[in-house]
Amino acid sequence: MDRVGILIVEDEEAQRSLLGGLLRKEGYTVGEASDGAGALALFQKEIFEIVLLDYRLPDTDGLSLLKQIKEINPGTEVVMITAFGSIENAVGALKAGASEYLTKPIDLDDLLFKLRKIEEKTYLVRENMVLRETLRDRFKSEEFVYQSEKMHEVSSLVVRIAKTDSTCIISGESGVGKEVVLNMIHALSERKSFPLIKVNCAAIPETLLESELFGYEKGAFTGAYQRKAGKFELADKGTIFLDEIGDIPLLLQSKLLRVIQEREIERLGGTHPIKVDVRIIAATNRNLEEEVRKGTFREDLYYRLNVVNIVVPPLRERKEDIPLLLDFFLKKYNVKHKKNIKGLTREARDVLVRYDYPGNVRELENIVERAVVLTRGDHISSEDLPNLAEQAMGASDSGIRGTVESLERSMIIEALVNADWVQTKAAATLGLSERMLRYKIKKYSIIKSARPAG
Numbered sequence: 251m252d253r254v255g256i257l258i259v260e261d262e263e264a265q266r267s268l269l270g271g272l273l274r275k276e277g278y279t280v281g282e283a284s285d286g287a288g289a290l291a292l293f294q295k296e297i298f299e300i301v302l303l304d305y306r307l308p309d310t311d312g313l314s315l316l317k318q319i320k321e322i323n324p325g326t327e328v329v330m331i332t333a334f335g336s337i338e339n340a341v342g343a344l345k346a347g348a349s350e351y352l353t354k355p356i357d358l359d360d361l362l363f364k365l366r367k368i369e370e371k372t373y374l375v376r377e378n379m380v381l382r383e384t385l386r387d388r389f390k391s392e393e394f395v396y397q398s399e400k401m402h403e404v405s406s407l408v409v410r411i412a413k414t415d416s417t418c419i420i421s422g423e424s425g426v427g428k429e430v431v432l433n434m435i436h437a438l439s440e441r442k443s444f445p446l447i448k449v450n451c452a453a454i455p456e457t458l459l460e461s462e463l464f465g466y467e468k469g470a471f472t473g474a475y476q477r478k479a480g481k482f483e484l485a486d487k488g489t490i491f492l493d494e495i496g497d498i499p500l501l502l503q504s505k506l507l508r509v510i511q512e513r514e515i516e517r518l519g520g521t522h523p524i525k526v527d528v529r530i531i532a533a534t535n536r537n538l539e540e541e542v543r544k545g546t547f548r549e550d551l552y553y554r555l556n557v558v559n560i561v562v563p564p565l566r567e568r569k570e571d572i573p574l575l576l577d578f579f580l581k582k583y584n585v586k587h588k589k590n591i592k593g594l595t596r597e598a599r600d601v602l603v604r605y606d607y608p609g610n611v612r613e614l615e616n617i618v619e620r621a622v623v624l625t626r627g628d629h630i631s632s633e634d635l636p637n638l639a640e641q642a643m644g645a646s647d648s649g650i651r652g653t654v655e656s657l658e659r660s661m662i663i664e665a666l667v668n669a670d671w672v673q674t675k676a677a678a679t680l681g682l683s684e685r686m687l688r689y690k691i692k693k694y695s696i697i698k699s700a701r702p703a704g
């Protein structure tokens with residue numbers, strides 16, 4: 251078992267190196283700082299589960315440093331060292347969140363005993379997390395349904411790379427299941443008990459994307475009232491998912507490249523880099539090689555990300571999966587809508603297997619949910635299916651969300667038709683940024699068509 255990391259903050263050099271030597275011999279990873287500023291700098295760069303903190307420091311006092319440490323990472327255990335007899339200080343430290351206190355001169359056996367106790371607690375918390383996640387993973391993996399040879403290949407690639415840390419790009423048309431693949435990779439990885447943080451690069455306005463990803467310091471810009479951790483920091487030890495990576499503006503692409511190379515980030519307005527241990531997985535439904543040729547995506551970043559490329563094929567190229575997916579979603583929506591529909595009529599199945607699904611699995615899922623809601627009998631019949639020729643225009647949905655979305659979708663189509671499909675013009679009439687419009691066009695699988703909006 252790896253022992254935890256301990257940061258010793260103590261200004262007396264002799265005392266510090268004595269403690270450092272002892273703890274290293276015990277197998278702990280040890281960091282040393284002689285004042286508050288040095289301690290914070292180290293703390294932000296490396297991971298320490300426990301901080302051994304002298305109450306009296308040259309540039310600050312132990313209590314305020316304790317608060318700062320807890321603010322950066324509330325999970326950190328702090329052991330406060332106070333002068334002999336200053337019991338008020340010790341009580342104050344415990345109130346402020348210290349786990350233990352020791353008085354000088356330090357009884358080394360007592361110190362080791364207390365550290366061991368804290369360490370065990372840390373492991374227990376972690377194991378608990380792992381256990382919870384494992385159960386959730388089992389549940390999750392049942393959400394990945396397939397039968398086709400093509401998806402079998404995808405799935406075995408997922409299993410092979412999950413345990414590695416390699417960066418990868420998941421590509422495929424909208425709705426094919428890229429996010430399902432991502433969830434599988436994370437769930438099967440060693441990082442599974444740590445966060446999986448998802449960032450949709452197309453949905454976040456360009457101006458906010460950088461601070462979302464990297465965080466900011468208090469006062470970094472107007473409105474930055476307090477420091478905020480970015481998604482990369484939140485994903486530490488886990489996985490970050492950069493969805494719609496093709497939408498990252500060029501300037502940010504170079505910053506991202508730096509993060510991948512250096513394994514560290516810098517908060518906006520920050521003065522020093524922060525180490526992060528994050529696995530990066532990106533997804534796109536664009537052709538990134540094409541974007542590289544056009545100069546809108548950095549070639550070096552592309553090669554850095556594309557260590558492994560997982561291509562999820564469109565549903566029309568793996569029709570064997572359709573029957574299984576139909577049954578899977580039928581079950582899912584029976585539960586959700588408290589129905590007990592037994593199956594699909596042969597005719598309905600025929601229609602659904604023959605259909606081409608421009609919106610892929612998501613579209614199939616929407617069709618099934620809608621039919622489950624509409625159907626009066628105990629089988630879904632072809633009457634419960636939408637007109638699939640019109641359906642080819644994009645996804646439909648049910649419920650209030652579906653209504654809003656289909657309304658939004660028709661407004662967008664109308665604006666596009668009126669603007670002769672010039673996106674800048676359509677975006678202006680809709681009051682959307684061009685980027686948001688592009689995102690929505692993709693989301694709703696809107697395809698340029700000669701037909702008027704309907």
Ligand SMILES: Nc1ncnc2c1ncn2[C@@H]1O[C@H](COP(=O)(O)OP(=O)(O)OP(=O)(O)O)[C@@H](O)[C@H]1O
Pocket residue numbers: 393394395396422423424425426427428429430431535578611612615692693
């Ligand atoms: N193999 C599968 N088994 C079960 N459900 C699936 C499968 N593939 C996709 N789905 C479901 O289909 C829907 C769309 O999948 P997902 O969101 O992963 O697509 P995507 O490729 O990320 O799409 P987009 O490009 O629009 O982001 C989700 O509800 C997902 O759960």
Ligand SMILES: [Mg+2]
Pocket residue numbers: 428429493
């Ligand atoms: Mg997705």
